[in-house]
Amino acid sequence: MNKATRPATRKKRRNGLRRTLTGLIVPLALLIAWQIASGAGLISAQLFPAPSSILKDFYDLLASGEYIGHLKISVYRALLGFAIGGSAGLLIGLAVGLSRRTEEALDPTLQMLRTVPLLAITPLFILWFGFGELSKVLLIAVGAFFPLYVNTFLGVRSVDLKLFDVARILEFSRAKQIRRLVLPAALPNVLLGLRLSLGMAWLCLVVAELMGADRGIGYLIQDARSFMQTGVVFVGVFTFAIVGKLADSFVRLLESKLLKWQDNYRG
Amino acid sequence: MTIKGELIIQNVNKSFQRDGSSLHVLSHINAHVKPGQFVSIIGPSGCGKSTLLKIIAGLDAEYDGDVFLSGAPVTRPGKEKGFIFQEHRLFPWLTAEQNIAADLSLKNPAVRMQVDSMIELVKLKGFERAYPRELSGGMSQRVAIARALLRQPDVLLLDEPFGALDAFTRNHLQEALLEIWARNKTTMVLVTHDIDEAVFLSDRVFVMGAGPGTIKHEIAIDLPHPRSRTGPAFQQLRASVMNALHQSETTAQDWEI
Numbered sequence: 001m002n003k004a005t006r007p008a009t010r011k012k013r014r015n016g017l018r019r020t021l022t023g024l025i026v027p028l029a030l031l032i033a034w035q036i037a038s039g040a041g042l043i044s045a046q047l048f049p050a051p052s053s054i055l056k057d058f059y060d061l062l063a064s065g066e067y068i069g070h071l072k073i074s075v076y077r078a079l080l081g082f083a084i085g086g087s088a089g090l091l092i093g094l095a096v097g098l099s100r101r102t103e104e105a106l107d108p109t110l111q112m113l114r115t116v117p118l119l120a121i122t123p124l125f126i127l128w129f130g131f132g133e134l135s136k137v138l139l140i141a142v143g144a145f146f147p148l149y150v151n152t153f154l155g156v157r158s159v160d161l162k163l164f165d166v167a168r169i170l171e172f173s174r175a176k177q178i179r180r181l182v183l184p185a186a187l188p189n190v191l192l193g194l195r196l197s198l199g200m201a202w203l204c205l206v207v208a209e210l211m212g213a214d215r216g217i218g219y220l221i222q223d224a225r226s227f228m229q230t231g232v233v234f235v236g237v238f239t240f241a242i243v244g245k246l247a248d249s250f251v252r253l254l255e256s257k258l259l260k261w262q263d264n265y266r267g
Numbered sequence: 268m269t270i271k272g273e274l275i276i277q278n279v280n281k282s283f284q285r286d287g288s289s290l291h292v293l294s295h296i297n298a299h300v301k302p303g304q305f306v307s308i309i310g311p312s313g314c315g316k317s318t319l320l321k322i323i324a325g326l327d328a329e330y331d332g333d334v335f336l337s338g339a340p341v342t343r344p345g346k347e348k349g350f351i352f353q354e355h356r357l358f359p360w361l362t363a364e365q366n367i368a369a370d371l372s373l374k375n376p377a378v379r380m381q382v383d384s385m386i387e388l389v390k391l392k393g394f395e396r397a398y399p400r401e402l403s404g405g406m407s408q409r410v411a412i413a414r415a416l417l418r419q420p421d422v423l424l425l426d427e428p429f430g431a432l433d434a435f436t437r438n439h440l441q442e443a444l445l446e447i448w449a450r451n452k453t454t455m456v457l458v459t460h461d462i463d464e465a466v467f468l469s470d471r472v473f474v475m476g477a478g479p480g481t482i483k484h485e486i487a488i489d490l491p492h493p494r495s496r497t498g499p500a501f502q503q504l505r506a507s508v509m510n511a512l513h514q515s516e517t518t519a520q521d522w523e524i
Contacts, residue, residue, distance in 0.1 A: 165326060166356050168344040170369050170418070180370055184360040261360045263400035 081140025089148030097156025143204035147196035155189025272302030279332035315480025349415030355407035476515030
């Protein structure tokens with residue numbers, strides 16, 4: 001790296017830090033207010049245990065090794081379901097986007113299925129696949145499928161027609177046309193789909209684990225509820241919030257790396 | 268023997284079918300462009316000059332008549348018919364050098380060398396890694412020209428390539444194009460509505476009239492390069508193109524009445 005670019009990089013890094021700090025203001029202020037209100041006895045310790053007490057519950061769970069076990073299985077389920085549903089959404093979205101005939105054959109059915117609330121098919125999944133891993137992973141896969149499907153389809157259809165003329169003049173084969181033109185042009189939409197899809201996978205994980213599980217963060221919450229361990233419930237809720245946010249940040253990082261060619265309003 | 272870069276247009280006719288009625292756009296277009304010649308097509312808007320260029324490029328296949336390039340009939344678009352659009356039409360996700368290479372790999376040393384020499388030719392040194400959004404209109408058009416020339420086309424077809432640029436950049440790019448042409452001797456067909464541009468660049472100027480589009484006049488520009496835009500000979504040729512254009516326009520109007 002030469003001297004001229006160094007201050008710019010430093011400035012960028014400082015900007016990133018500033019953004020992170022700005023984002024932390026609201027949650028930190030809420031936590032502090034909560035702690036003070038608890039200390040002053042303004043809110044019920046049974047329903048709203050103080051952040052310090054939640055932290056202690058968290059520490060206990062961590063120390064016993066229980067927490068990591070639950071987190072691992074939850075993340076595993078979410079990722080597996082996302083991988084299955086997301087890749088199917090991406091591939092079918094591409095196929096439907098690329099061919100009018102495939103669209104006519106598949107899209108109406110998929111749009112119909114999309115409107116069915118996930119909670120409505122949960123009982124069916126349990127009947128079909130039992131309470132085991134399969135029904136959970138499949139439920140997550142179904143949830144993760146649609147955002148990637150819809151957005152990939154949209155992305156393919158929004159490729160600038162004028163660039164297809166260029167591809168014809170440059171004699172791109174069909175494969176090259178997809179790899180060099182359609183995929184990169186659809187990438188902004190695909191990444192948006194990826195973000196929504198990851199979020200959906202995480203959401204479906206809760207549904208899947210609440211409906212019956214013997215491990216996982218959802219189970220941790222359910223179990224703590226029946227013993228009135230509100231602090232542990234909060235540990236579970238915060239876990240969902242933080243892991244969800246981390247996954248989202250990861251895709252946004254991916255976006256900023258892969259879409260730096262984009263020329264859009266940045267606020 | 269076929270000659271690389273020779274362009275023959277024989278009796279080309281084209282009609283658009285719309286709502287049951289047909290609109291005659293091009294009528295009996297004939298032209299013979301010798302290899303290495305620089306030809307301009309000028310005419311009022313709607314005279315079908317861009318349509319004619321698309322036919323030559325193979326982008327428009329619905330016409331009657333024949334187009335031959337380097338002895339072979341034109342049936343589809345391809346690398347041998349380089350095309351510069353009015354907009355640069357670069358891939359926004361590729362840098363300047365990646366756009367020039369397009370589907371070729373820059374890791375291939377032969378491609379790398381060709382791309383570097385193209386960047387040199389279109390004077391874009393220092394901007395190889397810039398994305399299209401970071402380039403000015405003139406620079407983007409240079410990248411588009413380099414992308415076409417890298418494929419060593421038999422003919423370079425230019426559809427009002429400098430129309431969207433400011434006058435200063437336009438003059439600059441016209442000179443750059445002449446320099447490239449002097450080195451590569453590629454056959455050039457330029458569609459324009461700028462009389463100065465046509466006279467400054469071309470060996471021959473075809474003046475088209477509308478309704479239906481036909482070639483009304485052909486004016487040979489016998490000035491040596493470099494041409495001065497202000498010299499008396501230039502002005503005289505400019506005036507004759509202007510006159511021809513004016514004539515073709517009035518006949519077009521007559522035809523409409």
